[in-house]
Amino acid sequence: MDDGGEIQRLIALMAKLPGLGPRSARRAVLALVRRREALLAPLAEAMATVAERARLCARCGNLDTTEICAICRDPERDDGLICVVEEVGDLWAMERAGAFRGRYHVLGGVLSALDGVGPDDLRIPALAERAATAREVILALNATVDGVTTAHYVADSLAALGVPVTSLAQGVPVGGELDYLDDGTIGAALRARRAL
Amino acid sequence: MSEPLPPNGRATLFVSRLAVSQFRSHAQTRLALDGRPVALHGPNGSGKTNLLEAVSLLSPGRGLRRAKAEELARSGVGAGWRVRAEVATPRGARAVALTGEPEGRRRVEIDDKAETQTALGEVAPMLWLTPAMDRLWIEGPEGRRRWLDRAALSFFPGHAEASLAYERAMRERNRLLRDGPNDPRWLDALEARMAEHGLAVARARDAAAARLRGAFENAKTLFPLAEIAIVGGMGSGLEKGARAAPGDGAQASGAMDDFRAALARSRREDAAAGRALTGPHRADLSAVFAPKGVDARLCSTGEQKALLISLTLANARALAADATAGAAPILLLDEVAAHLDPDRRAALYDEIDALGAQAWMTAAEPGLFDALGGRAQRFAMSDGPDGSVLEPCDA
Ligand SMILES: Nc1ncnc2c1ncn2[C@@H]1O[C@H](COP(=O)(O)OP(=O)(O)O)[C@@H](O)[C@H]1O
Ligand SMILES: [Mg+2]
Ligand SMILES: [Zn+2]
Numbered sequence: 179m180d181d182g183g184e185i186q187r188l189i190a191l192m193a194k195l196p197g198l199g200p201r202s203a204r205r206a207v208l209a210l211v212r213r214r215e216a217l218l219a220p221l222a223e224a225m226a227t228v229a230e231r232a233r234l235c236a237r238c239g240n241l242d243t244t245e246i247c248a249i250c251r252d253p254e255r256d257d258g259l260i261c262v263v264e265e266v267g268d269l270w271a272m273e274r275a276g277a278f279r280g281r282y283h284v285l286g287g288v289l290s291a292l293d294g295v296g297p298d299d300l301r302i303p304a305l306a307e308r309a310a311t312a313r314e315v316i317l318a319l320n321a322t323v324d325g326v327t328t329a330h331y332v333a334d335s336l337a338a339l340g341v342p343v344t345s346l347a348q349g350v351p352v353g354g355e356l357d358y359l360d361d362g363t364i365g366a367a368l369r370a371r372r373a374l
Numbered sequence: 375m376s377e378p379l380p381p382n383g384r385a386t387l388f389v390s391r392l393a394v395s396q397f398r399s400h401a402q403t404r405l406a407l408d409g410r411p412v413a414l415h416g417p418n419g420s421g422k423t424n425l426l427e428a429v430s431l432l433s434p435g436r437g438l439r440r441a442k443a444e445e446l447a448r449s450g451v452g453a454g455w456r457v458r459a460e461v462a463t464p465r466g467a468r469a470v471a472l473t474g475e476p477e478g479r480r481r482v483e484i485d486d487k488a489e490t491q492t493a494l495g496e497v498a499p500m501l502w503l504t505p506a507m508d509r510l511w512i513e514g515p516e517g518r519r520r521w522l523d524r525a526a527l528s529f530f531p532g533h534a535e536a537s538l539a540y541e542r543a544m545r546e547r548n549r550l551l552r553d554g555p556n557d558p559r560w561l562d563a564l565e566a567r568m569a570e571h572g573l574a575v576a577r578a579r580d581a582a583a584a585r586l587r588g589a590f591e592n593a594k595t596l597f598p599l600a601e602i603a604i605v606g607g608m609g610s611g612l613e614k615g616a617r618a619a620p621g622d623g624a625q626a627s628g629a630m631d632d633f634r635a636a637l638a639r640s641r642r643e644d645a646a647a648g649r650a651l652t653g654p655h656r657a658d659l660s661a662v663f664a665p666k667g668v669d670a671r672l673c674s675t676g677e678q679k680a681l682l683i684s685l686t687l688a689n690a691r692a693l694a695a696d697a698t699a700g701a702a703p704i705l706l707l708d709e710v711a712a713h714l715d716p717d718r719r720a721a722l723y724d725e726i727d728a729l730g731a732q733a734w735m736t737a738a739e740p741g742l743f744d745a746l747g748g749r750a751q752r753f754a755m756s757d758g759p760d761g762s763v764l765e766p767c768d769a
Contacts, residue, residue, distance in 0.1 A: 289560060291549040297557065323542040323567055330563035 185211075237308075239284030239301055241266045249273075249282060256280040258313035262305065262332060264288055264320060272318060277365035280316075283308060288324040289331055300328070302335055309336050316371055317345045333374040344371040384409035387498055387701035388732035389429060390462045396448040397455040397474075398424040401761035407751060409462065411726055411733040413743040414764075416755030421762030422736040425755070426502070426706045428457045429734060432470050433500040434491050434527065434534040438706060443478035448761065452476065461498050464700045468497050492538065495531035499693055501686050502706035511670040511678045515658040522604070522659045525689050526575075526582040528703055529696065536574040543567035544650055547637075551645040565637040568653065569630045576608055576654045577626075583659075585696075589688035596721035597684035598677070599664035607657025608633065661685070679713050683722065690729050702731035711735055711742040720745045740767075 185207065192203035210218040228243065235247035242248060249255065249269075259280025263269050269282050285300040309315050315336060319325040333343045346367040388409045394400045399421040405412075414422045423439075430438040447455045455474040460467055471483040482489045484497060501524060510517045527533045547564040550557070583604055590599050608629075636652055637644075644650050661670040663677055670681055686705065694702040705726070711719055723746050726733045735750075737743060743752060754767045 289563070291546050291553065291560075296555060297560065323539050323546070323571075327543070327546070327560075327563045327567055330566055331559055334559050334563065 234284075234286075238282045239266070239286055240269055240282060254279070257311075259316065260305075260308060260312050260314075261316045261318050263318050264325065264328075268318065268320070272364060272368075275364035275368075277368050278316075281308075285319075285328070285332075288319065288322070288328040290324050297331065297335075302332060305332065306335060306339065309341050310339055312341055315341055315343045316368070317343065317374070318368075319345075329374070343374045345374050346371055385702060385704075385730050385732040386462070386464045388462050388704065389432070389459050389498075390467070391458075391460040392429065393456075393458045394425065394428045395456045396451050396453050397428050397446060397457060398448060399757070399762045400424060400428070401448065401451075403762060403764050405753070405764065407732070409732060411723075411731070411735060411746065411750040413746060413750040413752045414734070414736045414755055415738065415740040415743065415752070417757070418738060420755040420757045421764075422755050423504070423708050424762065425764070426504075426708055426734055426736065429459075429704070430500065430502055430706055431457055431472055432459055432461065432494060432498060434494045438502045438504050438708070439506075443474060443480060446474050447476065463498065470494070470497060492531075492534040495527055495534050499528035499531075499699060499703035500706065501525070501528060501689055501703050502708070503682055503686055503710055504706075504708040507682060508675065508679060510682065511661070511673070515656075518659040519655075519657060521685075522579050522582065522657075525586065525685075526578040528689060528693055529582050529585060529699070530578045533575070533578045536571050536578065540568060540571035540575050540654065543571060544653065544655065548644075548649055551641060552648065561641060562638070565634050568637060568650070569633040572608075572633060572654050573626060573630050576657070579604055579654070579657065585692040586685065586688050589692040589695075593688065593691065595684065595687060595725060596718060597687060597725075598680050600670075600681050600685055600688075601662040601664050602685070603660050605658050605660050607654045608652065676713070680718070683710065687722075687725055687729075690731055694729055694731075702729040705731050705733040707733055707735045709736055711737045712739075716745070723749065 189200070189203045189207050192198055192206055193200045195203075198206065210221065231243035232241060233243065233245070234240070235242055235250055236245050237250045238247060240247040240249055244251075256279055259278075260283050261272060261278055261280055262283045262285060263272065264285055264287060266284055269284055272278050272282070283301065283305050285302070285305075287295050287300055289295060289297065289300070305315075317329045317332060319329045319332075329345055333345075336343055346364075386409070388407060389405075390407055390409070392403075392405045392407070394403045396402075399419075403421075403425065414425065416422055427437050427439050427441070436442075447453070454476050457472045459470045461470060469483075469485050471481075471486075473481040473483075475481065480491070482491050482494060484493060507517065507521070510521060523533065523537060543564050547561065547568065550561060550564065583602055586602060593599075633653075637650065640651060661681060662668065663670055663673045663681055666673075666677075668677075670678060673681065686707075690702050690705060693699040710722070714722060719742070727749050735743070740752070740754070743750065746752075752767050754765050756763050756765075
């Protein structure tokens, strides 16, 4: 890679971000430098903070800068409902839809023997612990083969607890990924959830 | 019940524009089409099959040669290939663009929106016959299964997705059985997916076979009748449920449970074999050449070819009469004319004309298309210094 100094280094790093290529990275860096005080300095500061403090919530697996995340700390939310998602991005999609007021549990992936991800790599034992005191566990996993397999596995693991386990039903197309659905669809899927 | 045929046998479902660039021997080839059959003639190696292959990629899968991604880009150019098509359908025109990136990934766009490959099944049903399929009846079951799946896909666009889901669950289970952990709960979850999608696959194939049989009843055709059956795959005890009418939920869930139980029982054998020993991935298609009551395997090469043409035409008739499809499929008939005697050849052209199908046909000799007269659009293909050259000709 050519060494064009610090600015070039920043552009090269930005170009690695999802959705950005070399062209848009150059434009972004130019825009940042032009607005050094208003944009670049606060961005650098926010990034430094996140770089230092970003961590997964010890309870639910959400991404935050505190040991227990803001959602888990929110006293207004319903402790009796736990919504299980694959990734933090899916949690964010659910939050954007604004249709759910319970707590979350992020598995951190899905079962896949081909990709070498087993039950021990997902946060399933921690979920069983939390689910023991819940009224309902809602599985909001993606409708891919691996997502549905994981939902099946999780429901089976929780069966002995006697807590009702439901799943997002309508509206999530086969192979669909939660993160790509619009907010209305997520809300409808949540209302139409069905028992597993 | 059937709609009147469109005037002068023109298709209602057809590729109306095609632009192929840096694809195999084609640097830049463009065609504008009016819905009549497309007759391509030219010497061996001039790029006729390559052009049909480009059209075949407008349907889900790897196309009529089942080519690897890296074979498709024109060699020595170093750029990705592109196939763009406008497809006229009974429900309006669709724009399809396929891009093969230099690293081999294929991008699909339908009406300017990025789509998955399986979404192509919704645009246009397509069937093909190639010289490589001449050995279909005497080789192993994969080819026949693939033929059956293409028929199923032509009726049920969701078949591609169900097949992929089944394959994925099966590969996951194979890997788990091979490498562990031995986790019955995990295996159970995967077997439930295999049963769900496997049953959908088996039922779509069965419904397709039933449509083909229906298309042979009272058919006006000079091609031999075929009696077809799907054999094996689900294990004899499961056949009944798998073959139940699509609306019969109780039968279906019974068959699903049976298949799951069979998979659970065979974990040890499957692990030893390194693959699942039952399931729709093991099904086969059998056909009997009805005029003689002889199994296709034992027929002469000519009879085997006639059977395939006959089945393809039956599939096309069934689609043309189908209310959902509402049109005859696009047909890619590579080097088919040369194999037929003049009477059969004329019969093939008449049947295509009556179907109103855009049939893409190739031949080395232009004379083989004489019986088509003005009923087809004709093109001459040649091998130029800068790749394949296509010229319209109104011979
Ligand atoms: N990736 C490729 N790049 C350039 N030429 C190719 C490529 N793949 C195949 N060809 C050429 O295409 C020709 C075969 O074209 P084809 O369409 O099969 O001929 P035909 O007219 O006999 O059907 C051969 O000359 C072959 O070398
Ligand atoms: Mg050829
Ligand atoms: Zn949390």
